[in-house]
Amino acid sequence: MLKYRDGLADLPTYDTTEEDWNIKINANECNMNLPPIVEDRVMGRLSRLEFNRYPNTEMDDLKEQIAANFGLQTENILIGNGSSEILEKLFFAFGGKNRKIVYPQPSFSMYGIYVKYSESMGVPVELEEDYSLDAEKFITAVKSSKAALAVICTPNNPTGNVVPLGTIEYIAQNITCPFVIDEAYVEFYGESAAGLLSKYPQLIVARTFSKAYGLAAARVGYMLAAKEITAMIDKACMPYHVNVLSLVTADIVYQMRHEFVPRIQMFIAERKRMIKQLKTLPALTVYPSETNFILIKYDKAVELNEYLENIRIGVRSFGNAPRLTNCLRITIGRREENDEWFKALKDFMERV
Numbered sequence: 439m440l441k442y443r444d445g446l447a448d449l450p451t452y453d454t455t456e457e458d459w460n461i462k463i464n465a466n467e468c469n470m471n472l473p474p475i476v477e478d479r480v481m482g483r484l485s486r487l488e489f490n491r492y493p494n495t496e497m498d499d500l501k502e503q504i505a506a507n508f509g510l511q512t513e514n515i516l517i518g519n520g521s522s523e524i525l526e527k528l529f530f531a532f533g534g535k536n537r538k539i540v541y542p543q544p545s546f547s548m549y550g551i552y553v554k555y556s557e558s559m560g561v562p563v564e565l566e567e568d569y570s571l572d573a574e575k576f577i578t579a580v581k582s583s584k585a586a587l588a589v590i591c592t593p594n595n596p597t598g599n600v601v602p603l604g605t606i607e608y609i610a611q612n613i614t615c616p617f618v619i620d621e622a623y624v625e626f627y628g629e630s631a632a633g634l635l636s637k638y639p640q641l642i643v644a645r646t647f648s649k650a651y652g653l654a655a656a657r658v659g660y661m662l663a664a665k666e667i668t669a670m671i672d673k674a675c676m677p678y679h680v681n682v683l684s685l686v687t688a689d690i691v692y693q694m695r696h697e698f699v700p701r702i703q704m705f706i707a708e709r710k711r712m713i714k715q716l717k718t719l720p721a722l723t724v725y726p727s728e729t730n731f732i733l734i735k736y737d738k739a740v741e742l743n744e745y746l747e748n749i750r751i752g753v754r755s756f757g758n759a760p761r762l763t764n765c766l767r768i769t770i771g772r773r774e775e776n777d778e779w780f781k782a783l784k785d786f787m788e789r790v
């Protein structure tokens with residue numbers, strides 16, 4: 439009998455196995471590869487890489503760029519192996535035995551898993567019927583649990599809606615524990631909590647290159663926070679935790695981020711177009727979204743999902759996750775992909 443760490447066997451597995459989808463709209467990825475001009479620069483840079491050396495100045499180069507963009511210093515930036523690493527380390531650093539971590543539900547499913555990884559105790563705060571967040575309820579949960587960490591994802595995955603910046607600030611004024619804003623989808627919305635960092639020293643903003651910048655393969659994310667916080671979280675990371683291939687790629691993507699503006703605008707326009715179209719199907723509940731995906735609710739979601747799978751369209755179903763029964767999350771793809779999945783949805787609904 440092999441003896442593993444207590445609790446490890448009970449952890450859920452984040453299932454990442456994929457089928458050979460014709461249209462892959464299940465993971466909120468960008469359905470376009472890098473803009474060719476960016477890809478050229480990346481390839482040129484990679485061809486000059488010193489593969490034999492540990493990462494050296496590459497992480498600092500990226501930090502400098504990010505710091506300059508936010509009017510911060512490099513000490514305020516921590517780069518991670520995806521924002522997943524940042525989040526996991528935050529839960530590890532502030533969590534632990536008998537420590538409470540507060541986050542809304544439904545939200546990013548990994549929060550519950552990081553709670554378990556870090557042996558902390560999760561305190562989920564139920565979102566309202568329309569998935570909006572009741573700030574008072576959240577503040578009360580943080581205070582009464584004496585929370586060690588509070589996390590809000592906005593725009594929220596998987597519901598798509600936002601917690602307005604004014605509400606984020608109101609919460610920040612009323613809680614004293616570290617407060618993480620997961621902004622994985624902020625580029626599709628536009629309003630960031632980053633501007634509040636100077637006023638609220640316990641605030642932490644987590645960002646990723648995986649969604650709007652279409653760099654999911656490279657696994658690069660970052661956080662913005664007070665120097666004291668980044669220094670402590672850094673201690674929880676391994677030496678050289680982000681590889682050079684990813685660092686130089688992210689560095690070029692960030693330098694050339696203006697090249698991504700037109701496509702981000704296109705995805706936003708497509709989201710609006712698809713919400714309008716989905717609303718013509720009366721059997722569906724269509725939730726508002728400020729992201730690159732749309733959440734829908736439908737009585738026959740299980741059957742619809744099966745139908746879509748059979749024609750090799752992969753959307754995200756949540757099974758019977760709390761508050762997400764009969765919900766499907768559809769990532770916005772390219773225009774022709776969106777036309778195709780919409781037609782499939784309509785065909786299904788006309789048949790049943």
Ligand SMILES: *Cc1c(COP(=O)(O)O)cnc(C)c1O
Pocket residue numbers: 466519520521522523546591595620622645646647648649654657658659
């Ligand atoms: C995708 C996602 C992340 C993680 O992104 P990385 O690829 O690890 O950078 C974090 N939070 C939310 C809400 C996400 O949807």
